Amino acid sequence: MHLVTPPLSGERFQVIYRIQGDYEDAMVKAQDACIEQTVEFPSDLLPSGDIPDHIIGRITDVSESRNGSHDITISYPVEGAGIDLVQLLNVIFGNTSIKPGIRVEKLILPPVILNTFRGPRFGRIGLRELLKAPTRPMLCSAIKPMGLTSEQLAEQAFQFTSGGIDIIKDDHGLADQPFSPFRERVERCAEAVQRANSKNGSNSIYMPSLGARADQIFEKAHFAKSVGAGGFLVPPGLVGFDTMRALADDDTLALPIMMHPSMIGSYVTCPTTGFSHYSLFGQLTRLAGADATIYPNWGGRFAFSREECISIAEGSQDDMGQIKPIFPTPGGGMTIDRIPEMLEVYGKDLIFLMGGGLHRIKPTLVESSAYFRNLVENM
Amino acid sequence: MHLVTPPLSGERFQVIYRIQGDYEDAMVKAQDACIEQTVEFPSDLLPSGDIPDHIIGRITDVSESRNGSHDITISYPVEGAGIDLVQLLNVIFGNTSIKPGIRVEKLILPPVILNTFRGPRFGRIGLRELLKAPTRPMLCSAIKPMGLTSEQLAEQAFQFTSGGIDIIKDDHGLADQPFSPFRERVERCAEAVQRANSKNGSNSIYMPSLGARADQIFEKAHFAKSVGAGGFLVPPGLVGFDTMRALADDDTLALPIMMHPSMIGSYVTCPTTGFSHYSLFGQLTRLAGADATIYPNWGGRFAFSREECISIAEGSQDDMGQIKPIFPTPGGGMTIDRIPEMLEVYGKDLIFLMGGGLHRIKPTLVESSAYFRNLVENM
Numbered sequence: 114m115h116l117v118t119p120p121l122s123g124e125r126f127q128v129i130y131r132i133q134g135d136y137e138d139a140m141v142k143a144q145d146a147c148i149e150q151t152v153e154f155p156s157d158l159l160p161s162g163d164i165p166d167h168i169i170g171r172i173t174d175v176s177e178s179r180n181g182s183h184d185i186t187i188s189y190p191v192e193g194a195g196i197d198l199v200q201l202l203n204v205i206f207g208n209t210s211i212k213p214g215i216r217v218e219k220l221i222l223p224p225v226i227l228n229t230f231r232g233p234r235f236g237r238i239g240l241r242e243l244l245k246a247p248t249r250p251m252l253c254s255a256i257k258p259m260g261l262t263s264e265q266l267a268e269q270a271f272q273f274t275s276g277g278i279d280i281i282k283d284d285h286g287l288a289d290q291p292f293s294p295f296r297e298r299v300e301r302c303a304e305a306v307q308r309a310n311s312k313n314g315s316n317s318i319y320m321p322s323l324g325a326r327a328d329q330i331f332e333k334a335h336f337a338k339s340v341g342a343g344g345f346l347v348p349p350g351l352v353g354f355d356t357m358r359a360l361a362d363d364d365t366l367a368l369p370i371m372m373h374p375s376m377i378g379s380y381v382t383c384p385t386t387g388f389s390h391y392s393l394f395g396q397l398t399r400l401a402g403a404d405a406t407i408y409p410n411w412g413g414r415f416a417f418s419r420e421e422c423i424s425i426a427e428g429s430q431d432d433m434g435q436i437k438p439i440f441p442t443p444g445g446g447m448t449i450d451r452i453p454e455m456l457e458v459y460g461k462d463l464i465f466l467m468g469g470g471l472h473r474i475k476p477t478l479v480e481s482s483a484y485f486r487n488l489v490e491n492m
Numbered sequence: 493m494h495l496v497t498p499p500l501s502g503e504r505f506q507v508i509y510r511i512q513g514d515y516e517d518a519m520v521k522a523q524d525a526c527i528e529q530t531v532e533f534p535s536d537l538l539p540s541g542d543i544p545d546h547i548i549g550r551i552t553d554v555s556e557s558r559n560g561s562h563d564i565t566i567s568y569p570v571e572g573a574g575i576d577l578v579q580l581l582n583v584i585f586g587n588t589s590i591k592p593g594i595r596v597e598k599l600i601l602p603p604v605i606l607n608t609f610r611g612p613r614f615g616r617i618g619l620r621e622l623l624k625a626p627t628r629p630m631l632c633s634a635i636k637p638m639g640l641t642s643e644q645l646a647e648q649a650f651q652f653t654s655g656g657i658d659i660i661k662d663d664h665g666l667a668d669q670p671f672s673p674f675r676e677r678v679e680r681c682a683e684a685v686q687r688a689n690s691k692n693g694s695n696s697i698y699m700p701s702l703g704a705r706a707d708q709i710f711e712k713a714h715f716a717k718s719v720g721a722g723g724f725l726v727p728p729g730l731v732g733f734d735t736m737r738a739l740a741d742d743d744t745l746a747l748p749i750m751m752h753p754s755m756i757g758s759y760v761t762c763p764t765t766g767f768s769h770y771s772l773f774g775q776l777t778r779l780a781g782a783d784a785t786i787y788p789n790w791g792g793r794f795a796f797s798r799e800e801c802i803s804i805a806e807g808s809q810d811d812m813g814q815i816k817p818i819f820p821t822p823g824g825g826m827t828i829d830r831i832p833e834m835l836e837v838y839g840k841d842l843i844f845l846m847g848g849g850l851h852r853i854k855p856t857l858v859e860s861s862a863y864f865r866n867l868v869e870n871m
Contacts, residue, residue, distance in 0.1 A: 115640075152665070153663055154847070155851070168639040192671065195667040195668045199730050200667035207665070208664075208757070210757030211757030211794050212794060213762075257531065258538065259531050259547055285582065286530065286532055286572070289579070290571055324579060325576075326576050327578075327732060327738040348582070350586075351581055351582055351586070353732030355705055378765070379766040383762030386761045388758075415591060469533045
């Protein structure tokens with residue numbers, strides 16, 4: 114009889130999968146995931162003992178869900194996930210991502226796993242303290258479009274700050290292009306935001322985009338901090354969820370992070386594969402250390418439903434032990450007239466993200482930003 | 493009139509998207525991608541000049557495709573992609589990944605981009621030289637299951653090598669778990685493969701899995717090389733495509749890389765979003781430096797079709813300038829009886845990947861491996 118050494122703790126974490134098909138079909142797919150996500154080995158050839166008894170996944174709950182699909186909960190041993198985010202994701206959905214008709218709906222993580230992660234360094238309370246905005250909704254906009262010079266983008270950053278935007282981020286499409294090279298742009302924009310802060314007594318921060326090469330991303334982050342950047346925009350779909358986690362965990366950086374959804378869309382746009390909005394934009398984004406989760410609000414340029422957006426807001430704050438709640442940051446075609454509806458749905462714990470829309474409210478960006486800020490504060 | 497500085501070269505790359513819907517619907521989605529993937533800004537507010545004329549995407553071809561969808565080609569300025577893989581992916585599919593009904597079918601990259609990437613360091617010719625297998629198909633298997641000790645896994649590696657398996661890889665589920673910690677396992681398995689090579693005069697290599705933390709992955713790769721690992725198994729869905737690229741580009745590592753598809757499945761399992769098999773498992777995997785691309789063969793445990801698998805083989809070898817062809821490595825439930833059919837479809841430029849199936853052919857792994865090798869060599 115084969116026993117695992119060192120002995121298993123017996124602690125397990127759970128994943129709720131939404132599986133297409135009737136009860137029998139869904140159970141076959143779930144039993145398959147129990148193997149595929151762990152030993153990836155023919156069951157009849159496993160040595161008896163701990164491996165079949167404890168290492169492979171175990172179905173712990175089955176319930177019928179919408180459109181004839183089934184929600185099936187599988188538990189896995191904590192040790193299999195090796196207590197890091199990469200291997201946790203690997204066990205949650207690695208090979209099963211390649212099979213049709215199964216989607217990660219929700220993670221149920223015990224304290225032994227949650228305590229291994231720092232999660233968001235700031236979270237809602239920390240970011241509010243940093244931005245000196247104890248209760249009101251906060252505002253974010255992006256410098257853009259791609260093709261402008263660093264000087265022109267810095268001028269936008271100055272105007273946004275002067276008008277009262279709290280977080281001025283790079284458009285996620287700004288990388289290290291010749292028209293606004295990373296170091297030049299970051300230096301100028303950080304300076305512009307600080308200059309406007311000094312002038313107006315404001316506390317805005319500039320977040321450059323870290324959609325950068327794996328061998329340059331930490332160096333770029335440190336450079337950005339050294340010239341006064343106040344946080345980072347990180348696209349985990351491009352650089353990896355654990356790279357975002359490592360940036361958040363780095364005590365020599367210690368700046369807030371906003372998650373940008375570039376390239377992770379395919380995990381949610383197809384309802385029968387990938388992840389639920391709740392688990393991807395909420396749970397995983399928090400586990401990976403972001404302090405705010407950007408996603409397209411319903412009714413804008415993208416196709417997320419109102420219900421999906423609400424589930425993201427829930428995932429951003431539902432209990433995850435010591436992992437802090439973070440800010441839902443709906444954007445993607447937002448306009449001024451959406452503010453009342455959004456406040457009603459999300460409450461005040463949110464960051465409004467308005468990009469292009471902010472350029473057509475008033476003659477200047479300062480005036481548009483001030484108008485936006487005033488509306489939000491007085492509603 | 494706003495001109496971009498420095499001036500644009502005029503060179504563009506192209507992406508063929510498969511877009512759901514009739515001509516009018518598809519064109520609306522394509523026009524939308526032209527903006528979304530570049531300036532992400534209302535067209536009517538763009539400054540006149542280079543930005544609307546050259547920075548935004550441009551539709552260059554439209555043709556009707558299967559099931560009433562349309563293949564629409566969009567060109568983007570080379571400068572927008574900033575000449576690195578992260579930003580190239582960002583322009584190809586960043587925000588558009590969040591929209592339903594549009595999928596990346598094929599990339600058409602000009603020499604100015606292709607020449608910026610090293611691509612696979614070894615490619616087909618280099619890997620054949622390394623493994624001293626000039627013309628025959630090659631064999632790969634995986635040490636498993638999760639839960640065995642490093643010693644037991646190393647014994648498997650020894651037996652695989654003794655039987656003639658060319659590449660012995662970690663099962664992708666082996667990470668840094670307490671039952672076979674990374675350093676201990678890698679040291680023992682590399683030693684076992686080298687010992688069997690010395691005994692039998694073979695040239696097999698051991699490839700540990702680098703499903704590792706962002707802040708540890710390079711350190712683990714260097715450790716693995718220092719104890720005799722002969723290559724790396726890299727899961728870009730977990731660690732990022734550009735991390736794989738950086739590992740491949742590192743001249744102090746200079747070892748072959750196999751791409752493992754953990755967590756990238758959702759990009760291909762839904763036919764109306766994500767990437768085609770050709771572009772993801774072929775083009776992008778090559779651009780990101782892998783020498784072999786692992787995917788589930790049709791008819792195994794997964795659901796890829798024969799046609800999709802053939803498209804991967806095409807993507808692994810179609811002309812990409814100086815970017816080398818790589819080995820299709822079909823696996824995912826392969827058995828001995830599939831060999832003739834696979835040779836007929838793929839030819840001899842492939843790596844057969846058999847994992848669990850290899851454990852039930854003969855009484856020992858040495859005999860099973862030798863039987864497998866003999867079959868493949870004499871067919």
